[in-house]
């Protein structure tokens with residue numbers, strides 16, 4: 001087992017890089033929770049020009065070492081490890097679907113957990129405990145129940161928001177809560193998503209208080225009747241920008257398509273620029289006996305590299321950054 005909490009060389013600090021369908025993360029192990037990373041440092045690490053480059057930063061910490069982890073342990077005592085997730089701009093996010101798969105793969109890769117084929121590991125997140133099952137080279141996560149974020153706002157067609165992207169008329173969207181917020185815009189079937197300009201953040205109205213991830217999706221009719229229907233999707237992630245894939249976004253999109261398209265299928269393929277994931281819906285009995293519909297997300301996770309963060313980089317908070325550095329961090 002790697003003693004990954006101790007600096008590898010001097011004050012350098014070991015990190016790993018991994019991705020799930022092209023949604024990429026810098027990961028590091030901090031079992032005892034002694035390496036809190038500031039928002040500025042996170043933004044620096046995730047910066048693609050001046051840092052390592054990633055859509056998010058993931059810290060693996062024992063649940064018992066974080067207040068939110070201790071709370072979670074009272075109803076999920078098996079959740080030994082907590083995924084402390086930060087977006088590329090340094091903000092904290094409640095949940096990351098691709099991140100959970102990569103997080104578990106990371107724990108296995110560095111020997112902090114074991115997960116034989118077909119078995120399940122529970123991990124802590126700010127959106128609750130998530131059960132992850134290993135299936136070949138894939139991981140499937142029980143993401144828990146999805147819900148409409150603003151049912152009281154629904155208009156006749158079922159949508160509850162307007163979304164504008166640069167240079168186009170506002171389109172109608174549906175807000176879905178997957179533990180983190182999403183607004184899904186469904187375009188007509190077989191639409192090309194390529195012309196959408198996602199270089200700038202889409203404007204969502206009413207503006208969600210905590211911000212939102214925005215997905216654009218289109219149902220394709222190329223599906224073979226024996227395989228799940230295919231939805232194509234692009235995403236603009238809150239506090240990041242356009243990414244190659246978003247796991248919670250894929251789940252929110254499948255839920256929205258199911259509501260708005262009239263197709264009640266329980267299984268869907270969501271095809272994103274970084275690759276496909278499988279989303280399925282299953283009714284589960286909760287602790288109080290109530291039956292709720294859970295979403296399951298299945299896809300790959302890969303480790304790419306590991307290395308050491310230079311102490312010079314680590315001291316970034318004390319280093320009086322230049323105006324140019326601050327501009328880069330803000331991006």
Ligand SMILES: N[C@@H](CCC[C@H](N)C(=O)O)C(=O)O
Pocket residue numbers: 023056087093094095096097098099180181213237238239240243245246247248249
């Ligand atoms: N890429 C993630 C979502 C990461 C968090 C998101 N940007 C947010 O702020 O909610 C995924 O795979 O779910």
